[in-house]
């Protein structure tokens with residue numbers, strides 16, 4: 005392995021994971037001089053919801069919950085953001101705890117922008133337009149279904165806001181929260197993490213730090229994703245997947261989004277298929293295509309997928325194959341829980357062309373149209 | 388991949404690394420909203436012409452260097468911090484660029500506390516949790532590839548009169564940016580490149596077998612070892628190899644991320660003590676204690692130690708070595724690496740305690756000092772994170788082996 | 804949105820867990836005092852400490868606490884549960900009640916708890932290490948081997964801690980800890 009001529013990297017969140025992770029939050033916030041968080045918690049009917057758990061976890065601390073919102077959040081829109089920003093201000097909060105994944109976390113970050121910068125977040129859409137620290141923010145993952153939660157971005161009314169300051173300050177992973185994830189949410193989160201980690205590691209900005217984060221993420225997914233999807237209540241596996249998703253988000257924060265990302269988004273817009281699922285299928289096809297193409301796959305990625313034992317037991321020329329086999333292994337273990345192709349999901353073949361067109365249009369850097377088509381077709385057929 | 392029941396990991400420093408990374412200083416500082424940095428460094432760095440490189444990179448930009456403080460001694464203390472902070476204020480600086488090794492960085496972190504939070508004496512901020520706010524923007528530019536202090540959350544500041552070292556700990560002490568430029572380490576002579584590189588390998592190895600290991604410390608440690616192991620000997624033989632220098636710098640910062648989160652164990656425990664009692668440079672102690680740290684913990688960490696063979700020696704050697712023999716092979720590999728560095732530096736890279744000499748050629752660790760070292764080690768925090776208990780007798784036993792350079796008689800290790 | 808539906812919440816207390824920790828701290832504190840008389844190693848550790856040495860071990864932020872000091876003769880002394888108003892050079896606080904439960908139910912040994920960053924040490928680290936050594940020894944005395952072996956890195960060999968010394972020591976320390984002399 006060799007370092008690139010130049011790179012930049014930032015892994016911003018402090019990771020806290022495991023037994024009694026939630027109970028660490030008050031003292032962590034105290035370190036920032038904060039103690040009145042606004043909590044946004046994923047709603048869950050019946051008992052065992054996140055709201056009760058988090059309140060109990062904050063017992064015996066100096067912290068006071070300014071407000072706890074566990075109402076429905078359908079999407080990240082200016083409307084809900086400004087209402088919650090109002091709640092934050094009315095209660096004189098000084099920090100934010102987001103418990104869940106997807107739109108809820110987007111909303112939490114946008115509220116943070118609004119209460120710190122005092123501007124509607126939509127005005128700051130784009131990259132690098134937030135230039136200062138926001139209020140301390142804690143992310144408590146349930147299932148990180150969008151892949152953006154622990155990364156440096158958020159969405160508002162469909163527009164992306166990207167800034168280093170949007171990565172959470174703290175990611176606190178606790179099985180009391182990860183185990184309430186639904187099985188399909190676990191699958192979406194795992195697949196999107198896998199795709200983000202793989203894509204960061206083969207991107208033009210790949211560097212030793214991305215390699216390290218991608219390695220940790222992919223190794224955990226290989227070991228735990230199938231078990232977590234089969235049984236999200238499995239403590240260890242669900243915590244492992246949340247860890248993997250957080251690491252992948254950091255890798256993703258430091259690399260441009262790649263082909264599978266834009267293809268999956270375009271497909272989601274056109275068909276409503278979860279981008280995690282299609283990204284999983286696409287990334288598998290991408291690796292297989294690269295393998296057939298002789299262009300090969302970076303040694304680092306092969307190592308991450310195959311693991312040191314399998315990797316070193318093969319001849320150099322056979323290591324890409326070992327990596328693809330390992331990836332295939334995850335899909336096989338998932339069995340019927342993971343669809344095998346886009347066709348199976350009911351995507352019409354004549355959709356593919358416009359999907360590629362939309363993806364190329366959406367990407368700020370130029371995507372190779374031919375390769376996109378090739379990979380999308382492979383994913384459609386499940387190759 | 389190993390996932391412990393509980394862990395914490397934080398490496399919130401933006402890494403900017405490359406052959407011409409210094410050129411990024413102006414844009415990095417202006418994105419942090421500042422224009423008048425103070426440079427903090429020491430005479431050695433200045434004399435090596437490295438500050439010229441830094442100011443060259445700033446020239447022609449909107450930045451203006453407000454002040455240069457170049458009098459940080461190798462063992463800095465609070466008075467230096469207070470003086471430098473005064474200068475910062477007098478010259479109306481708004482940010483800090485620290486160029487140098489551990490002492491410079493610790494001093495700069497102290498200065499930053501004072502100029503950001505107010506006050507004239509850094510000792511007023513003693514105690515856990517005193518720093519709770521974002522400090523002024525700071526760039527750390529290391530001039531050795533080893534210590535990893537550009538990514539650690541502590542600053543240790545001494546009070547020479549009272550003979551105490553006061554640790555200041557806060558996530559806010561992490562610099563905003565760690566900037567690695569291959570030109571900054573290019574002039575480091577081989578006899579210093581070898582031990583500082585071994586210090587970094589030690590950080591990674593200890594992070595990998597100590598009690599706070601976790602997925603991110605493991606991944607950064609493995610990556611670090613691969614980078615350093617593949618380059619250290621080449622760079623010692625060919626100091627001008629810029630790509631090798633950059634790989635070492637990247638390896639060192641990754642190792643820094645690993646150990647500042649997973650902590651270090653026996654090697655650092657004995658190393659800190661040997662440094663304290665006999666004044667031996669840190670890296671020298673690391674090189675020679677590392678094989679002993681591995682041997683001492685073998686009965687509790689055979690699997691992990693065996694796994695280290697992969698990044699150290701590469702996939703071919705790893706695959707060719709049967710599982711059971713990997714831990715031994717790892718230790719053998721480190722000993723061989725020390726021997727090769729010894730040969731490549733014309734014998735200046737010490738392999739055991741007896742052969743460490745100072746500039747005048749005097750032996751630095753006489754045998755009668757060993758009890759002193761063992762006692763000092765009992766008061767060093769690294770022993771907590773070591774998998775096996777280390778009592779005074781244990782430390783003595785290891786020191787006696789390391790004195791002669793004999794492999795550890797593992798029957799003598801008391802197993803808990 | 805009606806803000807009143809999302810009121811401020813003041814988290815409560817975990818009374819039973821706190822009582823458990825308080826009892827454990829009381830026993831351990833008394834046991835340190837007793838061990839300081841019975842056990843050579845503990846006595847030596849205290850003699851090596853500074854004259855006015857006092858340490859507090861407890862839970863952030865609302866306690867409970869135990870305070871132990873060294874008297875002028877170098878002996879260990881349990882100084883009660885209240886750190887307030889005392890000059891305390893070394894304060895070791897466990898970050899929260901749940902982490903303290905992990906430590907005092909011996910699910911996490913002292914060193915594992917340190918490695919997991921469960922402690923905040925305010926004061927001299929050299930002294931803190933001496934306290935950790937004392938705590939490890941006291942645990943060996945107080946607990947049955949099965950549990951103590953989990954709580955310390957290396958359970959002392961019989962040769963290092965003769966059975967006679969241990970069992971007599973254990974009974975004596977228990978008695979003294981409970982009766983408080």
Ligand SMILES: [Fe+2]
Nearest residue numbers: 534586590669
């Ligand atoms: Fe070191």
